[in-house]
Amino acid sequence: MDNSNEYAISLEHIYKSFGSVTVLKDVNFYLKKGTIQALVGGNGAGKSTLMKIMTGVHACDSGTIKIDGRAVKIDNTIDAQKHGIKMIFQELSLSPTMTVTENIFLSNEIKKGILLDKKAMAEKTRKLLEELEIQALPTDRIQDLGVGICQLIEIIKALAVDAKILIMDEPTASLTEKETNILFGIIENLKKKGVSIVFISHRMKDIFRIVDSITVLRDGGIVADKPKSEYTLDSLIELMIGRNVEKKMEFIKRETPVGNDILMQVENLSVGKQVHGVSFAVRRGEVLGIAGLLGSGRTETLEALFGIRKGKYNKLVIDKREIVIKNVSSAIHNGIALIPEDRRRQGLVLDHSVKDNLCLPNLKELKRGIKIHKAKVKTMTTNCVESLGIKTDGVNVGMLSLSGGNQQKVVIAKWLETNPKLLLMDEPTAGVDVVAKGEIIDIIRNFVTKGNSVLFVSSETSEMMAICDRILVYSAGRIAKEFYRENLESEEMLEYAIQH
Ligand SMILES: Nc1ncnc2c1ncn2[C@@H]1O[C@H](COP(=O)(O)OP(=O)(O)OP(=O)(O)O)[C@@H](O)[C@H]1O
Ligand SMILES: [Mg+2]
Numbered sequence: 001m002d003n004s005n006e007y008a009i010s011l012e013h014i015y016k017s018f019g020s021v022t023v024l025k026d027v028n029f030y031l032k033k034g035t036i037q038a039l040v041g042g043n044g045a046g047k048s049t050l051m052k053i054m055t056g057v058h059a060c061d062s063g064t065i066k067i068d069g070r071a072v073k074i075d076n077t078i079d080a081q082k083h084g085i086k087m088i089f090q091e092l093s094l095s096p097t098m099t100v101t102e103n104i105f106l107s108n109e110i111k112k113g114i115l116l117d118k119k120a121m122a123e124k125t126r127k128l129l130e131e132l133e134i135q136a137l138p139t140d141r142i143q144d145l146g147v148g149i150c151q152l153i154e155i156i157k158a159l160a161v162d163a164k165i166l167i168m169d170e171p172t173a174s175l176t177e178k179e180t181n182i183l184f185g186i187i188e189n190l191k192k193k194g195v196s197i198v199f200i201s202h203r204m205k206d207i208f209r210i211v212d213s214i215t216v217l218r219d220g221g222i223v224a225d226k227p228k229s230e231y232t233l234d235s236l237i238e239l240m241i242g243r244n245v246e247k248k249m250e251f252i253k254r255e256t257p258v259g260n261d262i263l264m265q266v267e268n269l270s271v272g273k274q275v276h277g278v279s280f281a282v283r284r285g286e287v288l289g290i291a292g293l294l295g296s297g298r299t300e301t302l303e304a305l306f307g308i309r310k311g312k313y314n315k316l317v318i319d320k321r322e323i324v325i326k327n328v329s330s331a332i333h334n335g336i337a338l339i340p341e342d343r344r345r346q347g348l349v350l351d352h353s354v355k356d357n358l359c360l361p362n363l364k365e366l367k368r369g370i371k372i373h374k375a376k377v378k379t380m381t382t383n384c385v386e387s388l389g390i391k392t393d394g395v396n397v398g399m400l401s402l403s404g405g406n407q408q409k410v411v412i413a414k415w416l417e418t419n420p421k422l423l424l425m426d427e428p429t430a431g432v433d434v435v436a437k438g439e440i441i442d443i444i445r446n447f448v449t450k451g452n453s454v455l456f457v458s459s460e461t462s463e464m465m466a467i468c469d470r471i472l473v474y475s476a477g478r479i480a481k482e483f484y485r486e487n488l489e490s491e492e493m494l495e496y497a498i499q500h
Contacts (some may be wrong), residue, residue: 005069008033008165008196009054009085014063016049018401021393023049024060024220031165036187036197038207038228041217041240042433043405044391047200048090050217051167055087056080084164088171090200090404090431092150094157096143100136101125104157128156132182135295147342147427148174148294148459155183159190166190167198170404172206173430174341176293176459177495184210202405202433203460204233216240237434245435249466251485252445258286258469263453264422266305267315274300275311276477282422287444287454289464291498292474298457299341301474302424305455306338307331319421332361335421339412339428341457348399348411355381355395358414365417384413388439405432412440416447423447426457441467461491461498473497 008031016024023046031037039047052058054065056074064071067083074080080087094103101122110117110124125138134152136145142153155171168187172180187197187210201207207214207228214231216224216239224231224239237245265281275297282288290298304311307327316323318334325331331338348357358381359366366376381395388409392402399407408431415423425444429437444454444467458464464471465488473481473494481497488494 006032007069008067009083010066011050011054012064012066014050014053015061016046016053016058017061019393022220024053027063027217027220027222029054029215029222030225031196031198032213033196034191034194035212036191036199036210038211038214039198039200039217040202040207040214040236043409043431043436044403045217045240046220047217048169048403051087051169051198051200054080054165055085055167057087081161084162085167086158086161086163086165087167088154088158088169090169090173092147092154094142094150094154097141099139099141100129100145100153101138103142103153104128104160106157108160125156128159132156132186146294146299148176148179151175152179152183155186159186163195165196165198167200169200170202170431171199172201172203174427174459176498177461178293178499180206202431202437204236204434205462207236208233218242240433241435245438249438249441249462251466253486254469258283262317263319264305265315265317266313269301269304269311269313269316271297271300271304271309271311271477274477275304278474278477278479280472280479282453282455284453285448285451286469287448287456287467289456289458289468289471290474291457291461291464291471291494293498294459296474297477298474299426300477302338302426302455302457303340305331305422306336306424308338332418332420336424337361337415337418337420337422338424339415339426341426341430348407350399353396353398354385354390354392354402354410357399357410358384358395358417361414362417380417384410384417387443388413389436405436408432409436412443416443420452422453422455424455424457427459428456429458429460429463437463461494465491465494 011027011029014024014027027050029050041047049058053060056076056079059075065074072083104125105121110120122138129136132152134149136149142150151171151174158166171183175183190197199211211228213227215222218240261284262281263284267279268277269275270277290301292298300309303309305325307325307330323334359377366373385392385395390409391406412428429440448454456468469485471483472479
C-alpha cells in the first residue's frame with residue numbers, strides 16, 4: 001500500500017560519516033503530517049545530524065528524502081526553505097551584536113518600496129514579544145539577554161516565516177516551567193494549523209507532555225518508532241541507552257548533615273537592574289540552589305560572584321576573609337569557578353580542540369617552568385573524558401565536531417579540574433542526556449562531600465529537588481522565599497513557590 005501521503009517528509013536509508021566516524025547508518029525517519037514527533041537518543045546519537053540533513057545543512061552520503069512521496073533534493077538551507085522546512089538549532093544562531101528586531105527580520109525584512117520599514121518591524125516584534133510574555137524590548141541587543149530569552153527569540157524568528165515542517169532541537173533546554181508552557185501553547189497552535197513538528201529533547205517530562213509519537217535513535221540507528229502511549233519512561237530510557245539506568249534523580253539524604261561552618265557570605269549584593277540587594281551565605285559542604293523564573297536574576301548573581309559582571313555589595317567573605325572580586329582571575333584566585341549557562345559564548349573556544357579547552361583554565365597546574373607537562377595533560381584529559389563519558393574521537397579533534405551535550409560535558413570537566421572551593425553552576429545539565437545528568441548529580445554529591453560548596457541554578461525543578469540542601473527562590477531580583485530541602489514535600493510545591 002502506498003501511504004506516502006501520510007507523511008510530511010520521509011528520509012530513507014540515510015548514511016552519514018564525518019571522516020572515519022560513521023554517525024548515521026541506514027536510518028529511516030518518517031514524519032507524519034500534522035503531528036508532533038519526538039526524536040530522542042543519548043548525547044552523540046546523531047539527532048542533530050539527521051535533522052541537519054533534512055534542512056540541507058549537511059549532505060548525506062547516501063539515502064533519499066521524499067516529500068509527498070516524491071524524491072526531492074535538499075542540498076542547502078534555501079532548498080529546505082522552498083519546501084517549507086525550518087529548523088530551530090540547538091546552538092543558537094542569533095547575532096549577538098544586533099537587536100531583537102534586526103535578528104527576527106534578518107533576510108526576511110519588511111519593506112516599504114525599496115526602503116526598510118523599520119517602524120513596522122519594530123511594531124511586529126513588540127507584539128510578538130508581548131504575546132509570548134518575553135521580557136525583552138525590540139531594541140535590546142542579543143548579547144545583553146539571557147540564554148532562555150534568546151531561546152524564545154530564536155523560536156519567534158522561526159515563526160516569522162511560515163513553515164510546514166518545523167524542527168526544534170532542544171527548545172526547552174534552559175526554559176523554566178512557565179516559559180515551557182508558553183512554548184507548548186505555540187506548538188499546539190501550530191499543530192492545529194497543520195504544521196508537522198520534530199521535537200528533540202532530553203527532558204522526558206516535556207516529551208511525554210507534548211508529543212504524539214517518539215522515534216528513538218541509538219548510536220546512529222533507529223531502535224524504536226511508536227506512538228507515545230506505547231512507551232513508559234523506563235522503557236524509553238532503556239531503548240535510548242541500551243540498558244537499564246538506575247534512578248539518580250532522587251534526593252539522597254546526607255550521611256553527615258551539612259554543618260554550620262560558612263564558606264561564602266555576601267551582604268546586600270546588587271547587579272545592574274537585575275539583582276536588588278540580596279544577602280545569603282553558603283555553608284561548607286552545602287548545595288545551595290537558586291530557583292526563579294527566567295530573568296529573575298539567578299544568572300546575574302552567579303556572574304557577579306565570578307567577576308564577569310559588576311556587582312555591588314557591602315561585604316563578601318570567603319573562607320573567613322573579606323575579599324573583593326574585581327574580575328575572573330580574582331574569582332579563580334579565591335577558589336571560585338563558574339560553569340556558565342551559555343557555553344557557546346562563555347564556556348568554550350569552539351575553534352580549538354577538546355584538549356585545549358580542557359587545559360585552558362588549568363594551565364598553571366599543567367606547566368613545568370614555561371613548558372607544558374605533556375604527561376600531566378594526558379592524564380588530565382583522559383580523566384575528564386572518562387569520568388563524564390565524553391563521546392569524542394580523541395582529544396585532538398575540534399570542539400565543533402562534538403554533539404551539543406558532549407560540548408557541555410567538556411565545560412563541566414574543565415572547571416572541575418580547577419579544584420574550586422565554591423562551584424557556581426548555571427544550568428549545568430542543559431542539553432545533556434539522562435545518563436550524563438545522573439553522572440553530573442553524582443559528581444556534585446562527591447564534590448560537596450569533600451567540604452566544597454555549590455551554588456546551583458537550574459530551571460528543572462526535579463534536579464533542584466534531587467541535589468539541593470537548601471533553595472532560595474528569587475523573584476524579580478530579590479530573595480522571596482527560602483526552603484530547606486527536607487521541608488519541601490514535592491516538586492509541585494517548589495514549582496508553585498517559583499510561580500507565585
Ligand atoms: N561537523 C562534525 N564533524 C565531525 N563529527 C561530527 C560533526 N557533527 C557531529 N559529529 C559527530 O556526530 C555524532 C552525532 O552528533 P549529533 O550532534 O548528531 O548528536 P546528537 O544526537 O544531536 O547529540 P546531543 O544530544 O548531544 O545534541 C557525534 O559523535 C559527533 O561527534
Ligand atoms: Mg544535538
